[in-house]
Amino acid sequence: MDSFLDVRGLTRRYGGVAALDGCTVDLARGQVTGLIGPNGAGKTTLLNALTGLAKPDAGSVTFEGEDVTGLAAHRMAAKGVVRSFQIVRELGSLTVFETLLIAPPHQAGETLVGALLARPKWWAQERANAAEARRLLERVGLLKLADQPSGMLSGGQKKLLEVARALLMQPKLILLDEPGAGVSPPLREEIIRLVRELKAEGLSFGIVEHDMHLVEEVCDRVHVLAQGRALVSGTFAEATSDPRVVDAYLGVAA
């Protein structure tokens, strides 16, 4: 089988809490994989561990056959694994265009603040990225808002801008943390359309999401996480009809 992203026995502890506890999941090339599960299941920690923001205590991550366990964010991004970063409120006075350009995390730093501190480097990259940034804003339907302060964007428009920022890094795999959260229904449909379109072009996705409509619409497969590990994997229909999953969501001890 084509090996894309394979997570084996990943463990990450915070004090006495095992946020990930021997988590084994795989994300397939060219597919949208949902990472779902009740609050505190370890979904965000998994995204963080895959993108250098949480160092695993045990286990392994392999991407395209190469061991990438614990690599820093910029190194994962260079390999083609990129996660979306929330647009922080303090940068709301920057225009949409500037916000897109200031945030190529694999280049200038892992955070927006890091990107700001690395300004000279950023200016050089800005010129190279400007044309591509315009193209991507058009792609996600935000070009008409390019000169507006990004703080004025709605929740859904911010999510679209986050996807554009991830795309600027020319990834193979995009990891999205709750793309449907705080998004109005029309823009949620727009995000669903965009993810499907990008998948058709060969991009792969891993999506952490509580909005089951969005998961059902875009995910080829889902892994249901509970208590730091994968409980059930399969299609959305298979997973959500599994009694163990129902129990996990209802808070019944596994």
Ligand SMILES: Nc1ncnc2c1ncn2[C@@H]1O[C@H](COP(=O)(O)OP(=O)(O)OP(=O)(O)O)[C@@H](O)[C@H]1O
């Ligand atoms: N930085 C941290 N420090 C301490 N505990 C943490 C930290 N990050 C996560 N945890 C704990 O690890 C567990 C898993 O958290 P995580 O955020 O990964 O779950 P989640 O599935 O993303 O939850 P949600 O759906 O509510 O966002 C929780 O018990 C959480 O309190």
